Amino acid sequence: MTLHPEHRAEDLCPAGTQLYEQALRKGRIHIEDLAPAPCLVDCGLLHPTVEDSNWLEPVAPIVAxxxxxxxxxxxxxxxxxxxxxxxxxxxxxxxxxTGRPATADxxxxxxxxxxxxxxxxxxxxxxxxxxxxxxxxxxxxxxxxxxxxxxxxxxxxxxxxxxxxxxxxxxxxxxxxxxxxxxxxxxxxxxxxxxxxxxxxxxxxxxxxxxxxxxxxxxxxxxxxxxxxxxxxxxxxxxxxxxxxxxxxPEAVQPPSLNGVTPRQRAIAALLVEGHTDAAIADRLGMNIRTARVHIAKLAAALGSESRAQLGYLIGQSGILDQEG
Incomplete structure (x- = not known):
C-alpha cells in the first residue's frame, strides 16, 4: 500500500484537486472515495456531514x-x-x-x-x-x-x-x-x-x-x-x-467587496470583535480616529446596531468575518 505524501493546502496534489472539484459539483462524496486523497480532510477542505459521517461535504472554497x-x-x-x-x-x-573591538557577530x-x-x-x-x-x-x-x-x-x-x-x-x-x-x-x-x-x-x-x-x-x-x-x-x-x-x-486592483462589505469594513469589524478601542483601530489601520469612527458608524448602521455591545454581537451573527478578505 502506497502512503499518500504529506503536503499543505497550497501544494494540493492532482488527486486532491480532482476529488475536491467532484465534491463541489456533486455536493458530497462517500468516505470510500476519499482513499486517493485523504489530504482533503487534513487540509480542512472536506468534513463529515451532520446526518451521516460516511458522507463528506466540501467546505466552500471562499471559506477555506x-x-x-x-x-x-x-x-x-x-x-x-x-x-x-x-x-x-x-x-x-x-x-x-559600543567601543569594544567588533567580533564577526x-x-x-x-x-x-x-x-x-x-x-x-x-x-x-x-x-x-x-x-x-x-x-x-x-x-x-x-x-x-x-x-x-x-x-x-x-x-x-x-x-x-x-x-x-x-x-x-x-x-x-x-x-x-x-x-x-x-x-x-x-x-x-x-x-x-x-x-x-x-x-x-x-x-x-x-x-x-x-x-x-x-x-x-x-x-x-x-x-x-x-x-x-x-x-x-x-x-x-x-x-x-x-x-x-x-x-x-503599476496596475491598480481595488480590494474586492463581498455582499456590500468592503475589506476595510471587515478589518474594522475583526478589530472591534477583539475588543480594540477606536484609537487602537485607527492606529492599526493607518487612519485618523475620526475616519475610523465614520467607518464604525457606517458598519453599525448597515447591521442595525444601536450600541457597541450589540454591534459586536451582530458582527458575529452576520458572518462577514467568514468571508474572504
Whole structure:
C-alpha cells in the first residue's frame, strides 16, 4: 500500500484537486472515495456531514481560502512580534558594547542614532544595489518621510536606471495619498507597490544583504542588520505579505467587496470583535480616529446596531468575518 505524501493546502496534489472539484459539483462524496486523497480532510477542505459521517461535504472554497490566509497571517504576525521583541531586547545591550573591538557577530548589526546616519547608511547600501524591498506603514512621522521624498526618489531612480527592481508594501489607506501617488508617477522602471489592511513596522531590505528596521518607538533610531539569518527572515516575511497584498501599481486592483462589505469594513469589524478601542483601530489601520469612527458608524448602521455591545454581537451573527478578505 502506497502512503499518500504529506503536503499543505497550497501544494494540493492532482488527486486532491480532482476529488475536491467532484465534491463541489456533486455536493458530497462517500468516505470510500476519499482513499486517493485523504489530504482533503487534513487540509480542512472536506468534513463529515451532520446526518451521516460516511458522507463528506466540501467546505466552500471562499471559506477555506479565508481560513488558510488568516492562519498564515497569524503566523507571520507572531514571527514579526518575536522580531520586535528581540530587537527591543538587544538594542540596549549593543549600546553597552559600543567601543569594544567588533567580533564577526557584533559587526553584523549597527545602531544608527540619527536621521542623517540612517539616510547616509541607506544611500551607501543602495549605491550599487539591484533590488530594494520595503514596508512603509502609516506613522506619526509621515510628514518627515514626505519631506525626504526627493532624496528617496533620486536613490530609487538610480537603482531602476541600473535595471534594478523595487517592491513596496503600504496600507490600504495610502492608496490615494497624493505624495504616494506622485512618487509612482515620477519613478520609471521595474517598480511595484501593493497594499494590505495592516503591515509590519517600517522595513527596508537592500540586495537581500542589508536591512534597516526601527528600534522600538525611539525617534530617528534604526538598526542596520547584516546577519544572514535575520535578512533571510525579513525577506521571507516580506514575500509572504506580498503574496497576500492587493496590487496598487503599476496596475491598480481595488480590494474586492463581498455582499456590500468592503475589506476595510471587515478589518474594522475583526478589530472591534477583539475588543480594540477606536484609537487602537485607527492606529492599526493607518487612519485618523475620526475616519475610523465614520467607518464604525457606517458598519453599525448597515447591521442595525444601536450600541457597541450589540454591534459586536451582530458582527458575529452576520458572518462577514467568514468571508474572504
Amino acid at each position: 481560502l479565508h481560513e488558510l490566509l488568516r492562519a498564515s497571517e497569524e503566523r507571520i504576525a507572531s514571527e514579526w512580534r518575536r522580531k520586535e521583541r528581540l530587537a527591543g531586547t538587544f538594542a540596549p545591550l549593543m549600546r553597552i558594547s 557584533t559587526s553584523a548589526n549597527r545602531l544608527l542614532s540619527s536621521s542623517q546616519q540612517i539616510n547616509q547608511a541607506i544611500s551607501r547600501a543602495m549605491a550599487e544595489a539591484q533590488e530594494a524591498l520595503s514596508v512603509q506603514p502609516v506613522t506619526h512621522k509621515s510628514q518627515v518621510h514626505e519631506a525626504a521624498q526627493p532624496v528617496s526618489l533620486d536613490r530609487d531612480q538610480a537603482l531602476l536606471d541600473r535595471g534594478g527592481r523595487i517592491r513596496t508594501l503600504y496600507q490600504h489607506t495610502q492608496r490615494h495619498v497624493p505624495f504616494v501617488i506622485a512618487r509612482y508617477e515620477q519613478l520609471k522602471g521595474d517598480v511595484e507597490a501593493r497594499t494590505l489592511d495592516e503591515v509590519t513596522d517600517r522595513l527596508i531590505v537592500i540586495d537581500r544583504s542589508v536591512a534597516f528596521i526601527p528600534v522600538s518607538n525611539t525617534p530617528a533610531v534604526a538598526l542596520e542588520v547584516r546577519h544572514p539569518a535575520l535578512i533571510a527572515f525579513f525577506v521571507t516575511t516580506f514575500e509572504r505579505l506580498w503574496r497576500l497584498a492587493t496590487p496598487m501599481y
